[in-house]
Amino acid sequence: MNASMSETVTPSAGQGRIDWALRGMPVLKAIEKRLTESGTLVGLRVGVALVLEPKTANLALALNRAGADVSVYCVGRNTDGRVASALAEAGLQVFAEEGAGDERDLELARDFLRTKPDILLDDGASLIRLAHREFPELVASMLGAAEETTSGVRPLRAMNDEGALHIPVIAVNDAKTKYLFDNVYGTGQSCVMAMLDITNLQLAGRNVVVVGYGWVGTGVAKHAAAMGARVIVTELDPIKALQALHDGYRVLSLADAAPQAEVIFAATGIAGVVTAAHVADLPSGAILCTAGGGAFELPMDYLDSTGTGRIVREAITEYTLPSGKTVQVISEGDCLNCADAEGNPIEVMDLSLSLQALAAEQIATEATSWAPGVYPISVDAENAVAVIRLRHEGATLEPLTDELTAAMRSW
Numbered sequence: 195m196n197a198s199m200s201e202t203v204t205p206s207a208g209q210g211r212i213d214w215a216l217r218g219m220p221v222l223k224a225i226e227k228r229l230t231e232s233g234t235l236v237g238l239r240v241g242v243a244l245v246l247e248p249k250t251a252n253l254a255l256a257l258n259r260a261g262a263d264v265s266v267y268c269v270g271r272n273t274d275g276r277v278a279s280a281l282a283e284a285g286l287q288v289f290a291e292e293g294a295g296d297e298r299d300l301e302l303a304r305d306f307l308r309t310k311p312d313i314l315l316d317d318g319a320s321l322i323r324l325a326h327r328e329f330p331e332l333v334a335s336m337l338g339a340a341e342e343t344t345s346g347v348r349p350l351r352a353m354n355d356e357g358a359l360h361i362p363v364i365a366v367n368d369a370k371t372k373y374l375f376d377n378v379y380g381t382g383q384s385c386v387m388a389m390l391d392i393t394n395l396q397l398a399g400r401n402v403v404v405v406g407y408g409w410v411g412t413g414v415a416k417h418a419a420a421m422g423a424r425v426i427v428t429e430l431d432p433i434k435a436l437q438a439l440h441d442g443y444r445v446l447s448l449a450d451a452a453p454q455a456e457v458i459f460a461a462t463g464i465a466g467v468v469t470a471a472h473v474a475d476l477p478s479g480a481i482l483c484t485a486g487g488g489a490f491e492l493p494m495d496y497l498d499s500t501g502t503g504r505i506v507r508e509a510i511t512e513y514t515l516p517s518g519k520t521v522q523v524i525s526e527g528d529c530l531n532c533a534d535a536e537g538n539p540i541e542v543m544d545l546s547l548s549l550q551a552l553a554a555e556q557i558a559t560e561a562t563s564w565a566p567g568v569y570p571i572s573v574d575a576e577n578a579v580a581v582i583r584l585r586h587e588g589a590t591l592e593p594l595t596d597e598l599t600a601a602m603r604s605w
């Protein structure tokens with residue numbers, strides 16, 4: 195290779211990571227084209243409040259190129275600073291500082307809402323709830339919002355039941371092309387890999403307890419078992435517990451599983467599922483992490499008030515309890531794949547983030563006539579994402595002929 199051929203322009207660290215992710219996002223590229231051609235988002239302010247890393251950056255940039263005025267918010271623990279800088283350089287308004295603490299995050303969240311988004315793309319419903327608490331005029335003028343995750347959809351439904359939700363929200367999480375892929379395969383892979391990268395431990399032969407066998411728990415169990423872990427599942431729901439048994443795992447209450455638990459993945463999205471009493475029964479050195487909603491699933495208050503915490507390696511806090519027992523908490527109990535790893539894989543976020551773009555389209559075109567409430571994304575949008583991905587993979591669908599239709603209707 196001669197010298198001139200090897201000369202390249204190196205993008206900034208953030209832009210390089212964004213460009214790399216875009217290579218694996220054919221669905222988002224197709225949706226950007228559709229939005230650009232329709233002009234649906236031109237002149238609208240769209241606030242993106244999702245985990246801020248290269249895949250989300252591509253969503254923000256795609257919406258921007260399609261004509262929206264885009265601002266971005268994220269808590270410090272889920273922000274990739276290189277990506278935040280690259281987005282600011284691209285002219286987006288960015289309210290996210292890597293490593294910012296709770297107080298600064300709240301200031302940034304308020305400043306983000308002061309940009310008066312017409313459409314809000316949220317994760318965990320935290321910005322939708324903050325807007326309802328502190329920015330009633332904004333809520334009154336907003337077209338609507340979209341929610342990314344299970345633990346955001348749940349409180350929004352509760353708000354709606356009490357008449358406290360004042361905007362239409364599309365539950366992106368509830369699209370089949372979201373939860374069947376992102377929550378299961380994406381989160382299963384990224385959380386197990388994050389735990390292994392952070393600790394550098396081997397999983398084969400270890401007792402891994404998965405708390406909750408919903409979509410995320412299923413994926414975590416599958417990936418942990420594939421790496422040789424002995425998986426125990428804990429569940430409240432007898433059907434999910436029976437499913438876990440048929441998938442080949444032991445099923446025990448957490449109290450029964452705790453004495454053998456070398457690693458615990460909380461995957462419920464519900465506060466307080468792992469308690470101080472469970473910790474008392476763990477073997478010394480057990481590892482606690484959250485694949486689900488966040489640190490609230492673990493007994494962090496108990497550990498902080500009773501134990502002595504010491505950072506023993508990046509993203510690992512070792513608590514020594516009065517009994518002398520130690521437990522290791524990963525990522526301070528936050529979702530470890532988003533806090534201290536790369537998040538879910540690119541291909542799976544291509545599906546979820548494309549659904550967010552389609553939810554923005556639906557809010558701009560249809561939600562103007564909707565009453566406040568939690569709505570599913572359109573079946574067309576859900577299917578469009580699957581069809582584009584299948585086409586990109588070179589997969590072909592069986593054609594539905596008149597004969598097959600008649601056969602399926604016959605009795």
Ligand SMILES: NC(=O)c1ccc[n+]([C@@H]2O[C@H](COP(=O)([O-])OP(=O)(O)OC[C@H]3O[C@@H](n4cnc5c(N)ncnc54)[C@H](O)[C@@H]3O)[C@@H](O)[C@H]2O)c1
Binds near residue numbers: 346381407
């Ligand atoms: N880390 C990520 O990237 C990521 C991705 C998707 C979803 N999530 C989050 O993961 C959490 C789970 O999501 P999901 O889609 O699997 O939800 P889900 O509702 O399908 O599953 C939750 C399961 O937990 C069970 N459960 C509740 N309380 C329990 C308890 N005390 N003990 C045992 N089981 C209990 C429920 O019966 C249910 O089966 C949510 O907070 C969601 O927002 C995280």
Ligand SMILES: N[C@@H](CCSC[C@H]1O[C@@H](n2cnc3c(=O)[nH]cnc32)[C@H](O)[C@@H]1O)C(=O)O
Binds near residue numbers: 344376488
């Ligand atoms: N809000 C949580 C973190 C993520 S919630 C879970 C959601 O994050 C989404 N997610 C997981 N990985 C990524 C990623 O890499 N980029 C953007 N979103 C992600 C995923 O769709 C899921 O529904 C917190 O405060 O700790």
